[in-house]
Amino acid sequence: MSDGLNLCTSSKMQPIRDLVGKVASTNTTVLLRGESGVGKEIVGRAIHKASPRANKQFLKVNCAALPGELLESELFGHEKGAFTGAYRQKPGKFEAADGGTLLLDEIGEMPLRLQAKLLHVLQDGEFSRVGGERLIGTDVRLIAATNRDLENAMRQHQFREDLYYRLNVIEIRIPPLRERREEIPVLVEHFRRKFNVQYGRTVEIPAETVRVFMEYHWPGNIRELENAVKRVVVLGSARPVHQEIITSLQRGPRTSVPVAAAAATISPDQVISLKEIARQAAREAERVAIKEVLDRVHWNRAKAARLLQISYKALLYKIVQCGLVTPDPDKAAAKESVAS
Ligand SMILES: Nc1ncnc2c1ncn2[C@@H]1O[C@H](COP(=O)(O)OP(=O)(O)OP(=O)(O)O)[C@@H](O)[C@H]1O
Ligand SMILES: [Mg+2]
Numbered sequence: 001m002s003d004g005l006n007l008c009t010s011s012k013m014q015p016i017r018d019l020v021g022k023v024a025s026t027n028t029t030v031l032l033r034g035e036s037g038v039g040k041e042i043v044g045r046a047i048h049k050a051s052p053r054a055n056k057q058f059l060k061v062n063c064a065a066l067p068g069e070l071l072e073s074e075l076f077g078h079e080k081g082a083f084t085g086a087y088r089q090k091p092g093k094f095e096a097a098d099g100g101t102l103l104l105d106e107i108g109e110m111p112l113r114l115q116a117k118l119l120h121v122l123q124d125g126e127f128s129r130v131g132g133e134r135l136i137g138t139d140v141r142l143i144a145a146t147n148r149d150l151e152n153a154m155r156q157h158q159f160r161e162d163l164y165y166r167l168n169v170i171e172i173r174i175p176p177l178r179e180r181r182e183e184i185p186v187l188v189e190h191f192r193r194k195f196n197v198q199y200g201r202t203v204e205i206p207a208e209t210v211r212v213f214m215e216y217h218w219p220g221n222i223r224e225l226e227n228a229v230k231r232v233v234v235l236g237s238a239r240p241v242h243q244e245i246i247t248s249l250q251r252g253p254r255t256s257v258p259v260a261a262a263a264a265t266i267s268p269d270q271v272i273s274l275k276e277i278a279r280q281a282a283r284e285a286e287r288v289a290i291k292e293v294l295d296r297v298h299w300n301r302a303k304a305a306r307l308l309q310i311s312y313k314a315l316l317y318k319i320v321q322c323g324l325v326t327p328d329p330d331k332a333a334a335k336e337s338v339a340s
Pocket of ligand 1: 004008034036038039105223226
């Protein structure tokens with residue numbers, strides 16, 4: 001297994017690691033799917049590194065970054081005089097990556113005309129530069145990536161069906177970070193070390209902040225986590241990032257709706273059992289009580305557990321269940337170590 005996926009040890013990522021190992025030795029086209037920042041490129045690179053092409057080029061082209069004509073020239077190159085500004089001949093990425101791997105990122109954004117040209121290359125292994133006649137042979141392993149709903153794009157005639165089936169020989173769907181939270185501590189430690197080295201720092205990240213990180217839903221996935229750790233290292237303190245995440249968590253779906261407000265949102269035709277109302281009220285009452293006690297003892301959870309007459313473990317569970325997060329990671333961590 002290549003270095004890129006070493007940190008992805010969750011059960012959700014295991015099938016992906018296995019698949020990378022299986023497809024690497026073949027020449028099949030792979031379609032990588034997943035939200036932005038989940039690590040599609042990392043998986044693409046891992047396939048290349050584990051393949052017999054590993055000592056040849058791995059190149060990447062973002063199909064959304066260039067308008068049609070420029071994208072065509074980027075991929076296939078151009079002859080001198082092919083268009084205004086084409087002062088000399090220039091080979092494209094398909095030539096440069098010969099013998100290696102080419103990752104076409106955001107494939108869903110490729111214009112239809114270019115999709116036809118790409119299909120042709122995939123079928124025949126040859127193409128001509130923009131403004132040229134001569135056919136050039138190429139041996140490139142293609143990996144495509146997208147976070148777009150290609151099936152829908154196909155129904156709307158924005159993506160060619162034949163190209164879709166040609167690309168989708170092996171599909172790898174990478175789950176979002178919120179579905180593999182157990183990887184967060186390892187990733188945080190990896191990024192912390194990396195940025196400490198990069199910026200010549202020795203910043204630590206409090207365990208409490210890592211716990212908050214594990215609660216957050218990370219819409220920007222690993223890229224967002226990486227940037228959060230980078231900010232902690234650059235600022236030399238976890239506090240601002242920690243606080244921002246708490247604010248977001250409090251706004252987010254995990255925050256309990258107050259009972260009165262919940263009751264007020266029940267419309268006349270909505271069926272809700274008395275039992276359910278009682279359950280919600282009990283949960284909310286617990287949350288308020290726990291929060292009050294925790295605030296009173298400055299988040300010393302051992303002390304709070306004693307006051308609430310529940311076990312320390314039960315309190316930790318309830319804190320997570322109620323979506324409660326400490327307002328000050330450094331202090332809470334210090335209290336905790338004094339308490340234990
Ligand atoms: N397993 C991993 N280990 C270490 N870093 C990772 C891992 N997965 C992703 N990253 C980091 O997270 C960032 C986003 O990863 P990547 O670019 O592969 O995502 P992507 O799915 O291609 O995103 P986009 O859809 O925005 O192009 C990168 O900086 C990458 O280095
Ligand atoms: Mg990418």
